[in-house]
Amino acid sequence: MTRLIYDGTFxxxxxxxxxxxxxxxxxxxxxxxxxxxxxxxEDVINVITDNGRASRVLNGLKKKLSxxxxxxxxxAHMSEIENDENNIVGFIRHVFDAGxxxxxxxxxxxxxxxxxxxxxxxxxxxxxxxxxxxxxxxDETYYAxxxxxxxxxxxxxxxxxxxxxxxxxxxxxxxRNYGLYYDLHDTEFISMEFxxxxxxxxxxxxxNGDEEVYQHLWxxxxxxxxxxSRKNTKLHVRHIPKRYWKHLTEKI
Amino acid sequence: xxxILVILIDMNVDRITExxxxxxxxxxxxxxxxxxxxxxKNENKGLGNASNGICHSYTEDGRCVSLLKILxxxxxxxxxxYCVSRKSxxxxxxxxxxxxxxxxxINFYRRNYIEGLFLSSGIFKDADYTMERxxxxxxxxxxxxxxxxxxxxxxxxxxxxxxxxxxxxxxDRLSVNLxxxxxxxxxxxxxxxxxxxxxxxxxxxxxxxxxxxxxxKLFKKAPLFAPAGQSxxxxxxxxxxxxxxxxxxxxxxxxxxNLKRVYYSGYVPVLAxxxxxxxNTAVPMVxxxxxxxxxxxxxxxxxxxxxxxxxxxPLLDLDIDPKLGWAIRNMHAFPVDINISDIQMIxxxxxxGLLSAQKIISARKFGRLNWEQLKAIGVALNRAKYFITCKxxxxxxxxxxxTKIKQFILAESQSKYLxxxxxxxxxx
Numbered sequence: 001m002t003r004l005i006y007d008g009t010f011x012x013x014x015x016x017x018x019x020x021x022x023x024x025x026x027x028x029x030x031x032x033x034x035x036x037x038x039x040x041x042e043d044v045i046n047v048i049t050d051n052g053r054a055s056r057v058l059n060g061l062k063k064k065l066s067x068x069x070x071x072x073x074x075x076a077h078m079s080e081i082e083n084d085e086n087n088i089v090g091f092i093r094h095v096f097d098a099g100x101x102x103x104x105x106x107x108x109x110x111x112x113x114x115x116x117x118x119x120x121x122x123x124x125x126x127x128x129x130x131x132x133x134x135x136x137x138x139d140e141t142y143y144a145x146x147x148x149x150x151x152x153x154x155x156x157x158x159x160x161x162x163x164x165x166x167x168x169x170x171x172x173x174x175x176r177n178y179g180l181y182y183d184l185h186d187t188e189f190i191s192m193e194f195x196x197x198x199x200x201x202x203x204x205x206x207x208n209g210d211e212e213v214y215q216h217l218w219x220x221x222x223x224x225x226x227x228x229s230r231k232n233t234k235l236h237v238r239h240i241p242k243r244y245w246k247h248l249t250e251k252i
Numbered sequence: 253x254x255x256i257l258v259i260l261i262d263m264n265v266d267r268i269t270e271x272x273x274x275x276x277x278x279x280x281x282x283x284x285x286x287x288x289x290x291x292x293k294n295e296n297k298g299l300g301n302a303s304n305g306i307c308h309s310y311t312e313d314g315r316c317v318s319l320l321k322i323l324x325x326x327x328x329x330x331x332x333x334y335c336v337s338r339k340s341x342x343x344x345x346x347x348x349x350x351x352x353x354x355x356x357x358i359n360f361y362r363r364n365y366i367e368g369l370f371l372s373s374g375i376f377k378d379a380d381y382t383m384e385r386x387x388x389x390x391x392x393x394x395x396x397x398x399x400x401x402x403x404x405x406x407x408x409x410x411x412x413x414x415x416x417x418x419x420x421x422x423x424d425r426l427s428v429n430l431x432x433x434x435x436x437x438x439x440x441x442x443x444x445x446x447x448x449x450x451x452x453x454x455x456x457x458x459x460x461x462x463x464x465x466x467x468x469k470l471f472k473k474a475p476l477f478a479p480a481g482q483s484x485x486x487x488x489x490x491x492x493x494x495x496x497x498x499x500x501x502x503x504x505x506x507x508x509x510n511l512k513r514v515y516y517s518g519y520v521p522v523l524a525x526x527x528x529x530x531x532n533t534a535v536p537m538v539x540x541x542x543x544x545x546x547x548x549x550x551x552x553x554x555x556x557x558x559x560x561x562x563x564x565x566p567l568l569d570l571d572i573d574p575k576l577g578w579a580i581r582n583m584h585a586f587p588v589d590i591n592i593s594d595i596q597m598i599x600x601x602x603x604x605g606l607l608s609a610q611k612i613i614s615a616r617k618f619g620r621l622n623w624e625q626l627k628a629i630g631v632a633l634n635r636a637k638y639f640i641t642c643k644x645x646x647x648x649x650x651x652x653x654x655t656k657i658k659q660f661i662l663a664e665s666q667s668k669y670l671x672x673x674x675x676x677x678x679x680x
Contacts, residue, residue, distance in 0.1 A: 106615035224276035235314025
């Protein structure tokens, strides 16, 4: 077993794949720096990210996969699910070792795992598109705080840009401490320094005049549409798991 | 001065809140909440778009909240027995102004609370007068507010073709509720409503949608016309129709009116009336769920309505799903070899869904699949194992009858429904 330690970037992961082939490694364990713990009697390689090597691997993938298949690898890595690096590497090795495009070989555990990660990412992205609640601030920016399970913020750009083209908005991931800001022209990633963690979430002092009115109306609406005689808490919680409640206006 | 203004705003908020409570409460028995199937783009940097549909929240009964679903007013000249807003019911009445509906829609939409508006109404004065108001809201949203979110308008039975045409130009979806599955049921509970008044706008819209779609193919600039099509709703359990009659009706409307959806709404007893089930009757939620499953089988799984229900089998099983029901009545069609059967037959295997079926078809090109792989792909083997063979020597070799299989499956599964039923029984 050889342990490879990389910097957590996509290019780093692709460089690691390059090394695996160059050194003809068989049993490997790829870990992000910081997560890795060393054991005795183990070869350890510190992978130094190399854009040239990374792009050679990427080009190889592009030859053997559809555009969609390549994107899957990228999104799987972006998910930042701990310890799934080895499944991504397993997938890439399966791609290179096979004579044809294997992206739909669901009988293979790596292909299936990548497709599971896609489902998880898509679900989380969709949940964000559903559960984001903007609050209108004094400067007319619509502001929302999120804490998604996976790193899906970059996947949200297209949806929110095409939907809210005529209003300024900001979506801030307080778990990963970065956000997305749209100023009526461009969207950009931003990062803010908050004095306390609370100040990112609690923006009541900056509310626009009618913000509380509409929050009040929405909460009322939510209560009014419920049919008490059909109460089904299990189903309710399955659709909106409790961890999302703290940012949902109607559930606060 | 400022103080007076604040008080005025507060009063206004209270008034709107009350209206919203009344008119959302009255609209909630319409179960349709779909916001999908449209393809309206955001144009000229306006507000919103409509495409795949999103449920922004869920009520405590687990239903999707996708649209601001309200009545324009709950004043109504009709006296339908099943309806809370019926003329003879002594309740608070309210009415929104057109502008109030627009403000609510836009402000909810901007905060990402909703996908759009579902606007229905009690019938005041007459059909055209009511329909005209509904159309006016949609028109203003589109033309004055550059709103491209989803709009679902209820068609008022008996409204004129001219208004229907205008409605189609601004709305994404239109729907006329059939209310009762059969004409006899309608006559009994809604003596003011005529089936023909519902069918006329439906046929008009069907023709218009077909024609406009043709136009759109020729001229890209041709305006959208009800791009999400039309749907309808039938109330279940208020009248004695059996599942076969209900599904035959649904099938008829799917086939002849190109409906996108038929919704089944389990009757919630809200009113005391000799013609209706008593006030303490439980909402037929399991039956409603089985009807939806059967509906899915018809629309996505290639089942014919007669395979699911027929004169010998007029009721859906409540304890098992309709696909399993079909399978145990048709044991001669099994076992299915997962590695060679065509997708139509794989879709008929209990425990195999649309996604798993597609994955199986893709994966088996790379090698024959075994039990473990099928499980990993997402097949529910506890049901499927009685009906399939795969790359393995172990498979169900006993010659089991359908009844026996049903017993085995029920014994293993913890049915959510069985538990529910016991709870319901113990209440009374």
